[in-house]
Amino acid sequence: MSFFAKPHSSAVKIVKPTSTTEDVKPPPTPPRKDSERRQCRNVVIYGHCKFQGKGCIYAHPPTFEEAPAAVTTNTSPTLTAAAPAFTPSTPIKVKASIDRSDSPAMVASMSPPATITPQALNAAVFVPRTNPPLESSPQHDISTPIQINHPDDVFTESVQTQDQQVEHAYENGHHERHQQNYSGGYSSEYDNYDYQATTEAMQGMELADSGYFDPTQSGYSHGYDTDPMEESYYGHASVFVRQPLNYLLYTPSMPTELVQNTISSHFVPSSSDLRQTLQEKSENIHGAASIASVGLPEELQGYHTIVPLESTLGERKKFGNWHSTVYRAFRAVDGVPHTLRRVEDYRMMHQAAFGPIETWSQIQHPNIVPIREAFTTKAFGDHSLVVSFAYYPNAKTLLDTHIKQKPPTTSSFQQGTPAFYQNRHHRHQQPNLQHIPEKTLWSYIIQIASAIKKVHDRGLAVRVIDASKILVVGQNRVRIGSCGIYDVLFYDNQQEISYLQQEDMVMLGRLMVVLCTGNASITSQSQMQKALDTIKRGYSLEVQSLVMFLCSKMQKTIDQVLDLIKGRILIEQEEALSAVDHLEGELMGELENARLFRLSTKLMFICERPEFARDVRWSDTGDRYIIKLFRDYVFHQVDEHGNPLLDLTHVLTCLNKLDAGTDEKVMLVARDEQSCLVVSYKEIKACIAGAFDELWRARQGGR
């Protein structure tokens, strides 16, 4: 065991002194010869010198037996002054040091102030290879560090300057290089601790981090790159590959001049609005409406919590010739909300009528509301057809969005409407009666035309291209809803598909007229002529000619329409890809959440495991103790009155520093407030990696 061997942790324990500093004065050192004052290189490299006492003329530190007594005065099993750590040249007053710990509550409770004992002052100085020494400050006066070089550098240098040491330095070579990492610098409290077994990961980290990694260790698989936890998520890790590591891998957000996340794009709102929109959607899904559900079946073919999405009072809505109501219900098997459209008083004559539903359920298109299934039921007290669709929270129809007038606040609708959809309608029925911008209009047309193309190519017709059946599900995003229902309802009265597809074209033309004029009730030829005049005044020639083409009696196909609008399609595609970039940028920002969550999870996995309570390696000793104190430091802070401090910023800051493994030191105070440890985030990180690695191996039955 050596004072200068590489330690596991450079944590410094600061405990109450056994005597005051005034009592003990360091003995005067007699002047020595120059060579005797020089530090033996073997000790620096390997932790000890084989030739100590056998002719080596350089200075050697005292052996363990010769070392001054440990500083510790209590029995808590932690590091002692024998542990290699920074040694202040003047006693550190704990009270002063704690000022660095950002913990006023802890400062208040550390009384009386403890100091480093004089013995500790004589202990050898250790400075981690890659850690810069603490900055000198009134609180911290750190001795000059010994610079430990890369072994190869030391070897070369020793050939030139210390011939006597060359031979045995080379001889001991690789083997001792490993040993120095496992053995040195720990007091007897650490003797029970299985470093060999538990710290492979730490070894790897330290080696890799400091450029010491030996590429011949190809079996090594635990380090930054192969976090066992991540291994479980992403499959078995491959062989560790040496690479320059910079673990400050915070995902940098794309600068706004490159991706304008802060600005609303065509399909995606600005970052803050996007978050708000998603929150509202989530709230919508979880919103319940008990009053609205009164009288409705509790369970319907595997769906429950059925809530109407529209008023069932007053004038009944019709779907074709049938009364119809739209509900939201949760599917029992997966808990996912669905939209159920119920068609009342429908008697199915042939089971084959469900055939088109089968075909429709296979159609996946970003502008069509997907169909889940269809069934008939008597649960409502009649013969109803129910078709289940995907549910889009806070979706509203084109009619509601752009055309419908807001109902007067005192209307019977609002008075008699259950809270759930009253609020919804109140929020959504704020129609934008202004002129729809041409860009938005083209976007709608292109999306709907794309959906029509998909359906026609499958040998079907859409049949519901209507402002009241097309849903606005996101910013400028539309989906055609209620597809397939007419195919079931009119199964016994089927028409030529080519005729129905022609109808789709005309319906698209009418939809354009409705959107351009804001008038959903154009029936006569004269009204149509007026509408065309309005379009001429407000929209480009391209819009006018497309409307004329679609509303004409000539035969047309969706391909012809797409050909006419191809220039606009390119603009739309540009917008769609920009939206993808925008969303990807947003997702990158959210990556951090997973990172911090994983870290917190590791802490929870490690700390205070009941099944390891009797295992010395998992009790309050060594690395686990540091982790436990760190957990307290992060999550269990209290204010000066002992009240819990719930400061999320503190938690995030600590976890980020931990994940980055910074050299910044933190003071961890024991729960009994009798001792504290100064330890860097880098070391805590290594402790956590080692402990988690052992847990991981125990999980696999290796324990």
Ligand SMILES: Nc1ncnc2c1ncn2[C@@H]1O[C@H](COP(=O)(O)OP(=O)(O)OP(=O)(O)O)[C@@H](O)[C@H]1O
């Ligand atoms: N798939 C869906 N996801 C979410 N909400 C939907 C879905 N389908 C319909 N809705 C909502 O249900 C409500 C009723 O739909 P419906 O199709 O009956 O519209 P409507 O405006 O009432 O049309 P109509 O006047 O023809 O009845 C609308 O507010 C609509 O936003």
